[in-house]
Amino acid sequence: MSTPTRTGTTVSMTVNGEQVDRHVDPRRTLSDFLRRDCGATGVHLGCEHGVCGACTVLLDGRTARSCCTLAVQAEGADITTVEGMADGAELHPLQEAFWKHHGLQCGFCTPGILLTVQELLADNPDPSDAEIREGISGNICRCTGYQFIVDAVREAAAVLREEKTAEVE
Amino acid sequence: MTQQEVPPGLIGARVRRKEDPRLLTGRAQFVDDVVLPGMLEAAVLRSPHPHARILSIDVSAALELPGVFAVLTGEDVRAACATPQPVVWRMIPDQRMTDQYALAVDKVRYVGQAVAVVAAVDRYVAEDALGLVEVEYEVLQPVVTLDDALAEGAPLLYEEWPDNVSCRQTIPKGDAAAAFAEADVVVTETLSYGRQMGTPLETRGAVMSWDPFTDQLEGWMSTQSPNLTRDLLGEVLGLPVDHIRVRTPHVGGGFGNKFDFYGEEVLAALLSKRTGRPVKVIEDRLESFVANAHSREQRIEVSVAAKSDGTIIGMRGTVWAVLGGQLATVGIGPCWLSMALMAGPYDIPNVEATVVGVVTNRSPYGSYRGWGQPKANFAHERIIDKLAHELGMPPNEVRRRNLIASDKFPYPSQVFFYDSGNYAECLDMAEQAVADRGWAKRRDAAAEEGRSLGIGYSFHIEISALGPSKIMNQAGLQHSSFDEEVVRIDSAGGVTVRTGLSAMGQGIETALAQVAAQTLGVPLDTVKVLHGDTETNPFTGYGTGASRGAALGGGALLRASTRLRDKVLRIAAHILEASAEDLEITDGVVTVKGTPGGPSVTMRQIGDAAYRRLDGKLPDGEDPTLEERDVLDPDNVAFSYGTTAVLAEVDRETGRVELLDYLLAHDCGTVINPMIVDGQIHGGATQGIGGALFEEIVYSPEGQPLTTTFMDYLIPTASEIPTFETLHMATTADHIPGGFKGMGEAGTIGAASAITAAIENAVPDLDLRLNRLPVTPPRLLDALTTATPKDPS
Numbered sequence: 001m002s003t004p005t006r007t008g009t010t011v012s013m014t015v016n017g018e019q020v021d022r023h024v025d026p027r028r029t030l031s032d033f034l035r036r037d038c039g040a041t042g043v044h045l046g047c048e049h050g051v052c053g054a055c056t057v058l059l060d061g062r063t064a065r066s067c068c069t070l071a072v073q074a075e076g077a078d079i080t081t082v083e084g085m086a087d088g089a090e091l092h093p094l095q096e097a098f099w100k101h102h103g104l105q106c107g108f109c110t111p112g113i114l115l116t117v118q119e120l121l122a123d124n125p126d127p128s129d130a131e132i133r134e135g136i137s138g139n140i141c142r143c144t145g146y147q148f149i150v151d152a153v154r155e156a157a158a159v160l161r162e163e164k165t166a167e168v169e
Numbered sequence: 170m171t172q173q174e175v176p177p178g179l180i181g182a183r184v185r186r187k188e189d190p191r192l193l194t195g196r197a198q199f200v201d202d203v204v205l206p207g208m209l210e211a212a213v214l215r216s217p218h219p220h221a222r223i224l225s226i227d228v229s230a231a232l233e234l235p236g237v238f239a240v241l242t243g244e245d246v247r248a249a250c251a252t253p254q255p256v257v258w259r260m261i262p263d264q265r266m267t268d269q270y271a272l273a274v275d276k277v278r279y280v281g282q283a284v285a286v287v288a289a290v291d292r293y294v295a296e297d298a299l300g301l302v303e304v305e306y307e308v309l310q311p312v313v314t315l316d317d318a319l320a321e322g323a324p325l326l327y328e329e330w331p332d333n334v335s336c337r338q339t340i341p342k343g344d345a346a347a348a349f350a351e352a353d354v355v356v357t358e359t360l361s362y363g364r365q366m367g368t369p370l371e372t373r374g375a376v377m378s379w380d381p382f383t384d385q386l387e388g389w390m391s392t393q394s395p396n397l398t399r400d401l402l403g404e405v406l407g408l409p410v411d412h413i414r415v416r417t418p419h420v421g422g423g424f425g426n427k428f429d430f431y432g433e434e435v436l437a438a439l440l441s442k443r444t445g446r447p448v449k450v451i452e453d454r455l456e457s458f459v460a461n462a463h464s465r466e467q468r469i470e471v472s473v474a475a476k477s478d479g480t481i482i483g484m485r486g487t488v489w490a491v492l493g494g495q496l497a498t499v500g501i502g503p504c505w506l507s508m509a510l511m512a513g514p515y516d517i518p519n520v521e522a523t524v525v526g527v528v529t530n531r532s533p534y535g536s537y538r539g540w541g542q543p544k545a546n547f548a549h550e551r552i553i554d555k556l557a558h559e560l561g562m563p564p565n566e567v568r569r570r571n572l573i574a575s576d577k578f579p580y581p582s583q584v585f586f587y588d589s590g591n592y593a594e595c596l597d598m599a600e601q602a603v604a605d606r607g608w609a610k611r612r613d614a615a616a617e618e619g620r621s622l623g624i625g626y627s628f629h630i631e632i633s634a635l636g637p638s639k640i641m642n643q644a645g646l647q648h649s650s651f652d653e654e655v656v657r658i659d660s661a662g663g664v665t666v667r668t669g670l671s672a673m674g675q676g677i678e679t680a681l682a683q684v685a686a687q688t689l690g691v692p693l694d695t696v697k698v699l700h701g702d703t704e705t706n707p708f709t710g711y712g713t714g715a716s717r718g719a720a721l722g723g724g725a726l727l728r729a730s731t732r733l734r735d736k737v738l739r740i741a742a743h744i745l746e747a748s749a750e751d752l753e754i755t756d757g758v759v760t761v762k763g764t765p766g767g768p769s770v771t772m773r774q775i776g777d778a779a780y781r782r783l784d785g786k787l788p789d790g791e792d793p794t795l796e797e798r799d800v801l802d803p804d805n806v807a808f809s810y811g812t813t814a815v816l817a818e819v820d821r822e823t824g825r826v827e828l829l830d831y832l833l834a835h836d837c838g839t840v841i842n843p844m845i846v847d848g849q850i851h852g853g854a855t856q857g858i859g860g861a862l863f864e865e866i867v868y869s870p871e872g873q874p875l876t877t878t879f880m881d882y883l884i885p886t887a888s889e890i891p892t893f894e895t896l897h898m899a900t901t902a903d904h905i906p907g908g909f910k911g912m913g914e915a916g917t918i919g920a921a922s923a924i925t926a927a928i929e930n931a932v933p934d935l936d937l938r939l940n941r942l943p944v945t946p947p948r949l950l951d952a953l954t955t956a957t958p959k960d961p962s
Contacts, residue, residue: 027293041202042195044421046370047454051879054370082195095193099185102844105852106674107192108199108370108421133887140879142370142422143674145851145916146887 013077015040016084024071030064031055033071034081042082042111046140053139056112057081063119082111085118093159094118094152103152105143113139117153125161129154173901173908175839179687180907183844186679187698188672191419198418200374200391201451208376209238211440211450212295213433214285214302215459216277219311219530219872220324220494223275223284223304230301231287236294239443240302241436242285243274249439251407254432254495257397258502260645264336264526267327267495271432271439277306278326278494279532280874281459283432288440288448311530311872315468315491318527326494326528335492335526336501340509342583343519345474348483352474356555361941362544362921363865364466364491366458367537367856368884369673371421373461374451377437381445384408386438389416393423393671394430394712397648399703401430401498406438417701420673424856425536426461427673428714429498433460458877462535463866466491467504471511471548474519479560479567483519486511486548488541490526490534497535501526504534506541506632509584513549514592514630514810515571520583530872536714538856539917542631550627550922551940554929564926565600568628569593579805585632587808590836591900596628598896599812599834608816608830612931621819622829623931626812629919633716633837633911634724634807634902641711649710651802652721656685656729658737658795660780662757662772664689664696666726669709670718672700675913676845677718683841684723684907688730689737690754691772707798716809716911719841721801724906729799736795740778741770743788807902807910811835813854813919817927824950826862826928828891836898837912838905843897850916851893857920859885862943934959 012021015038022037031048034040034057043066046054050068057066058080085092094114097103104110113136120127120135127135132153133146141149175181191197228240253268272283285302289295310324317323318333326333349355376389386408392398395415403410420427433450440448452460467488474483488511490504501524508524553571557564572592573580580587603609603624612622635641638649655667666685670677682696689696700706711717734754741759742749745768753762757772778786779795787793816830833850840846863883867875876882901908925939928949935956941948 025293035201036204040195041198044199044371045201046372047879049454049878049880052370052454082193086194091190091193098193099189102186102848104189104192104674105676105848106370106420106422107189107197108674110192111195114193129892133890137886137888140370140884140886142368142424142856142884143852144848145853145855145893146890147851147893148848150887 009072011071011075013074013079015079016081026070026072028071029067030069030071030074031066034066034079040081040083044108044111046109053116054109054112056115056139058115058119063116080115082114085114094156097152097156097159101148101152101155103144103149109139109141113141113149121157121160126157173839173903173906175907179683179693180839180841182683182842184679184683184693184842186676187682188676188678199371199421200376200389200418203376203389203418205376205378205447208447208449209288209290209444210292210295211286211288211437211448212292212299213283213456214299215456216273216280216282216284218277218306218308219280219313220309221277221306222309223273223277224307225305226285227303228285231298234294234298234301236290237287237298239288239440240285241272241439243270243272246270246272246439247274250405250435252404255401255404255430255498256496256500257498257647258500258645259647260505261336261338261501264501265330269495271435279530280872281456281532282494286436286440288444313530313868313870313872315489315527315529318529326530333528335528337523337525339521339523340583341521345483345485345519345521348519349474352482353477354559355472355474356552356559357472358552358555358940360469360471360547360551362465362467362469362547363942364463365537365860365864365866366461366463367424367426369422369424369426372452372454372457373427373431373433375434375437376447376449377434377441378447379438379441381442385412387414388434388438389418390434391420391427392417393420393428393673393714395671395703396669396708397712398430402434402438405435415703417671420671423673423713424538425540425714428712429462429535454879455877458882459532459874462497463493463532464503464534464537465544465860467507467544469544469548471552473552473556475556477560479556479562479570481515481517481571484512484517486522488524490524491531492526492528493531493533494528495533497533499536503536503541507544510542510545511548512582513545514573514628515549516573516577522583531868538853539914542914542918543857543860543921546627546629546918546922547942551925554926555938565596565626568596572596586805588805588902588904589900590808590810591898592628592810595810595834595836595898596812598898599626599814599832602832602834602896603814611816621821621931623817623819623927623929625815625817625923625925625927625930627919627922627926628812629810631716631809631912631915631918632806633809634720634803634905635711635715635717636721636803636806638710638802651710651800652717652725653707653709653798653800654722654726654729655707655796655798656726656733658733658772658776660776662776664691666696666698667706668698668700668722669707670700670722671713673713675718675849676842677722680719680841680845681722681726684726685730688727689734691757695757716913720807720905720909720911721803723841723909725799725801727906728801729797733795733797737775739788739791740775740786744770744778744786801906804904807838807905809837809910809912809915811915811919813923815923815927817924817931819928819931821953824946824953826944826949828858831891832894833916834896835912835915836900838899838901838910839908840897840899841909846912847895849913850895853914853916854893854920855885855890857917858890858924860943861921861924862945865943
């Protein structure tokens with residue numbers, strides 16, 4: 001349900017490859033916009049003050065806290081949420097690695113962590129364990145103790161490097 | 170009692186979790202994802218004062234705001250409810266109860282107490298309306314700390330009480346006075362455990378839909394205890410339970426915070442009744458820090474009487490429970506357990522422990538993973554360390570001298586019968602692992618570089634498989650503690666398990682599927698586990714807490730599946746014209762033992778024979794369908810245990826502590842999925858580390874909570890957490906089918922004790938005694954500065 005006001009404005013953006021045009025209230029957060037107006041309920045709200053990282057999305061390829069971003073600020077942007085990661089019914093190698101290594105328990109923080117790691121690996125395809133820990137230190141996971149997340153990221157990085165090499169060849 | 174042996178197979182296998190693809194792709198449904206036609210959203214107005222009288226509330230301006238549908242105040246709630254908010258743990262018969270409603274009536278007793286609630290077209294408008302509710306308060310002097318509450322002439326939270334003490338109970342074992350009189354040495358310690366909470370990353374929430382024509386209430390709630398919630402909703406709202414359906418989508422972390430029954434669920438139900446529309450209430454994080462149960466905070470006085478060889482002959486202790494402004498669902502429960510388990514894993518013949526529950530103007534005290542046990546552990550492990558120091562013995566020698574011997578089980582403690590264990594072996598295993606990994610060499614080499622590394626140990630026990638119901642009732646629990654599971658094979662041979670347990674990240678779907686698949690002899694991917702709906706799923710007593718799920722759910726399911734397997738074999742025997750005893754089931758195919766490639770019948774054919782084409786296949790006298798249910802109300806609880814070892818580095822310039830290595834040797838009986846067990850231990854230990862070093866809910870002297878964001882309440886991130894290593898042994902619980910013991914809380918219990926011991930060990934030149942948690946850098950720096958240097962001789 002979108003807030004009924006007379007002060008609304010129209011925003012246009014791409015969400016997981018689909019063009020979206022909606023009339024929204026200026027105060028509507030990007031997270032509410034994605035969850036409620038675009039059906040991307042994989043965007044999770046853990047703190048709504050920009051610390052926990054559960055609401056992380058990719059905005060023009062860089063991570064953004066959608067809880068602290070207004071929908072109108074994303075005008076013209078290309079947004080990726082966790083729903084945009086898998087290729088059809090095939091899990092992304094990162095998702096696959098998290099599954100194999102038990103890198104999630106309740107799964108609430110997982111969408112934000114997956115997208116954060118996607119950016120991390122784009123910047124640094126072969127991170128050390130310390131760099132992985134540093135890279136996800138802006139995301140709170142209250143369940144796992146992080147170790148199996150680190151294991152998953154390490155393996156996913158290797159898989160993605162191989163894929164890239166294969167593409168080049 | 171029989172020895173429980175489970176043959177190797179899916180039980181014990183490191184299989185991937187069934188729930189993960191949903192969670193990894195954003196497809197899992199959490200409570201805030203539930204959207205119903207016409208649904209309104211609620212927001213709660215909370216008290217800004219720790220202690221005040223409500224003189225008046227004016228909601229007229231809020232009601233006039235376009236988009237607002239209803240506003241409720243405390244008087245509305247009291248009039249609409251059959252009872253106050255329930256307290257289910259009533260261990261102390263003469264306890265003074267606080268009997269409060271979901272909204273404050275007359276008085277507020279903590280910052281964040283709910284005062285009014287608005288239902289509006291959405292949360293934005295509902296929050297706008299909160300600003301239009303006018304409340305006039307008469308501010309009263311707050312009772313902020315334990316000492317404030319106990320002071321002579323302290324303001325009273327409940328004016329009809331003589332003081333701020335809600336309850337007091339002492340449970341003795343043996344003769345502590347005689348033991349202290351004849352001791353060679355007595356050591357005493359006063360400990361402070363900081364106020365902390367579970368903070369699941371998904372905050373609490375509910376969607377409630379009350380049909381005003383039929384009084385049917387349908388709710389979606391992020392709760393660990395769906396059946397208890399349904400029963401308590403029935404009591405509070407005066408509805409028959411068959412009118413109430415509780416659905417629990419995926420729970421985004423529980424940690425005890427979502428075991429308790431909160432007022433917001435009641436408010437959403439009443440707003441729905443008032444408006445005739447579904448109402449959603451989702452708390453934000455700031456609210457969560459004041460409206461969710463707080464935990465842990467206690468002052469503990471503990472002393473032991475020992476012989477000069479380190480044998481402990483007596484223990485005394487008092488747990489001062491820093492309760493909040495009203496009792497939460499579990500009442501004195503967690504603090505009572507700290508008292509009841511104060512002797513921990515040690516064979517102490519004479520114990521006298523007391524719990525005193527004191528109300529203060531803080532948020533209510535409720536469940537958090539570990540319940541009373543981290544505090545009990547801190548008491549017995551800190552006093553063991555102090556005794557060892559006093560006697561000049563290594564702490565683990567004092568532990569070894571006093572651990573309950575393996576031939577003494579079942580062991581009668583002050584309150585419980587500990588079922589089984591091999592404690593000394595577990596301690597040996599951890600010590601050996603630490604030796605193998607060269608921690609002492611690392612410490613000594615670092616010392617030569619001027620760095621301060623230390624090694625610390627703790628030993629913990631964990632009460633699990635909470636039952637039996639009648640004993641728990643006698644102990645004061647106003648609910649049962651059994652578990653019921655249902656397993657069905659369908660007409661095409663697929664298996665469906667129905668459970669009343671909630672899926673909150675602990676992998677219950679996978680663990681139960683492993684138990685059913687192995688017992689029935691079918692592939693894991695043919696088993697589906699359904700949970701999260703009281704209308705269609707069986708009854709679990711208590712809830713998904715107290716480390717019960719895998720042990721009691723697994724045990725009940727194992728028995729049900731065994732009976733179902735027997736029926737499958739009888740049908741197969743009829744079809745194959747063989748004797749059921751000669752048959753086996755592998756990968757969903759029944760064959761005659763020792764005849765590979767011989768005649769066989771598939772589970773699909775069995776399903777067809779039991780549901781569709783019965784003639785000639787279903788034996789005479791056998792009922793159609795394939796379903797079994799089982800209820801496990803265990804004869805006793807089951808105690809898991811473990812040894813934690815920590816290698817820590819102390820920065821003497823800043824007071825910062827870095828954990829370099831972390832090891833846990835553990836025994837939880839038969840393990841269903843080692844990967845899940847390790848994950849639970851890692852996560853629990855991380856919460857324990859947070860509680861030892863970082864996390865504290867701080868109140869100002871005026872009673873204002875100062876830590877209501879993740880910027881102030883410091884949850885460990887990946888950068889603060891070490892790599893964990895786990896070692897396992899398996900002493901089965903012989904009174905639980907399968908021999909399972911629970912282990913969900915293990916990591917939280919012994920962390921602080923081992924970490925404080927490691928910090929002290931890192932500064933051998935100082936007589937440092939840490940007695941307050943968390944050990945934050947400023948606190949440690951202060952302690953290092955004021956500690957007396959040890960006499961070098």
